[in-house]
Amino acid sequence: MEELLDRLMTELRVNARQARGGLVALLRAGKQNMRRADFDQFLNDIPGADDLLREAPPPSTLSSLAGGLGTMLGGQRSPGRWAGLAASFTELGIDLETAKGFRPIVVDYVKHHGGEELVDKLQTALKI
Numbered sequence: 001m002e003e004l005l006d007r008l009m010t011e012l013r014v015n016a017r018q019a020r021g022g023l024v025a026l027l028r029a030g031k032q033n034m035r036r037a038d039f040d041q042f043l044n045d046i047p048g049a050d051d052l053l054r055e056a057p058p059p060s061t062l063s064s065l066a067g068g069l070g071t072m073l074g075g076q077r078s079p080g081r082w083a084g085l086a087a088s089f090t091e092l093g094i095d096l097e098t099a100k101g102f103r104p105i106v107v108d109y110v111k112h113h114g115g116e117e118l119v120d121k122l123q124t125a126l127k128i
Contacts, residue, residue: 001048
């Protein structure tokens with residue numbers, strides 16, 4: 001997981017707190033939008049993901065509220081999924097263009113550690 005965090009910091013020019021927080025936001029979105037068995041498989045295949053989630057502080061009230069409202073208004077489609085993520089990235093001081101850069105880096109990392117099938121499930125869960 002440190003390798004992924006280092007890559008996020010280098011390629012996106014974010015600090016360690018932003019890299020960790022953005023990654024946690026994406027993992028939480030994956031957990032929310034993936035079938036439980038698929039997410040459990042993800043945690044088994046991606047070293048350190050479980051620890052990162054377990055050690056992360058709970059989501060803020062703003063991101064939880066935005067995610068809940070987004071789901072109510074947009075369902076599981078892109079607008080609903082993006083609402084909570086956008087709030088999380090904004091709280092971290094990450095602009096929209098930089099936030100969009102997290103997804104391809106994370107997907108590439110998952111491809112190398114979990115394979116194509118897991119990538120497909122993650123991409124479906126993070127379709128934003």
